[in-house]
Amino acid sequence: MVKDDVDPRRSALMSRIRSSGTAPELAVRRMLHANGLRFRLHRKDLPGRPDIVLPRHRLVIFIHGCFWHQHSDCRLASKPKTRPDYWQPKLAGNVERDARNTSALQALGWRVETIWECDTRKEHLLRARIDGIVSSLNGSPLPVTPQG
Template identity: 45%
Template sequence: MDKVSSQQRSINMSKIKSKDTKPEKIVRSLLHALGYRFRLHRKTLPGTPDIILPKYKAVIFVNGCFWHGHDGCKRAAIPDTNKEFWERKISANKARDQKNIFDLEKLGYRCLVIWQCELKDKNLLIQRLLNFLTSNTI
């Protein structure tokens, strides 16, 4: 049983942003501090990547662990209420994410997924970004 009313749940869900989220802003700030310039949310690309670095033919998705089903992450635990709905929803999100990455790679883009839980260790995140942007492999 849900602890909040359906009206309150609707209000809560409507406030969840899909772009310009705090995790996205953290990654963008780090990239900018490292000297990288980028574009945001190109609707012409599959999946509308969060960050696009055209010079490097690279895209970055900053994914919430729950919404995108980060395997093995405690933040990705499926709620006990309405379990079947959430399992279908998260499974569909994961399939869509995989298809978008496949389509982007077919277009020649290199793709990086940064998970919300990875933002805790800034030094590791910076190293991961640098490794991704300085390598030439997909």
Template identity: 50%
Template sequence: MMANIKGKNTRPEIIIRSLLHRQGFRFRIHDKLLPGTPDLVLKKYKAVIFVHGCFWHRHDNCKLTSTPKQNKEFWVKKFAATVYRDGVNYFKLKRLGWRTAVVWECAIRDKAHLSNYIKTLAAWLRSESEYIEIPECHTEND
């Protein structure tokens, strides 16, 4: 089953790429030379964007983040390794002078706020801020 799960060119990724492109941003995708192989690389802004699935990357307090009941120990280890690897990659990118953004899958599903999220991401790209998460504050009650 896990072999069917795509890691690149996912629907959320394609949506973000399309919306940013419409805003006039130009980028490269999946640069293997950078830590974590970021989903989007905007060299002009010295910025990278990761489009993370809430389930796989463990978005805090998100209703899309659950842990399977079967083989729970395996899943907990797998998720912990993913979160740790993400942190290491963000740190490595920062040391190389790259700014990092994370766009969570739930932000893309939230059609009512998606255009605001893209505007926030565009403003971040034009700023000098080092890190941003979209959505910035998310709870199950949102």
């Protein structure tokens, strides 16, 4: 069978997702920066290539598109009505892979947070989400070496 059924709209979407600067990602990064957090992007040596990695805090953050990662009970995650035979296994596969990556990361000692696209669309929702993450970090501060 020849694999030539790539929908150009879909591949454009995919390449945008692969690139390292989707709007939701940029919004999250900006807010983390504003909180003075240092992080790295898309570490290839970690399962699932997490979007944001905070090595000091042993924390990874995935910024997930609600559709591609099937955010439950989210209106952005509605299944396409056309070609269910194509979409169902594909989307189910994404969800499965996410679960696998999360387990693998946790097994390596990482805490895993997921920020959903829909939360990044509203400033106050995103702020609440980031505040939650930041305060969880402050709740278990790393030892600070006194100066001098």
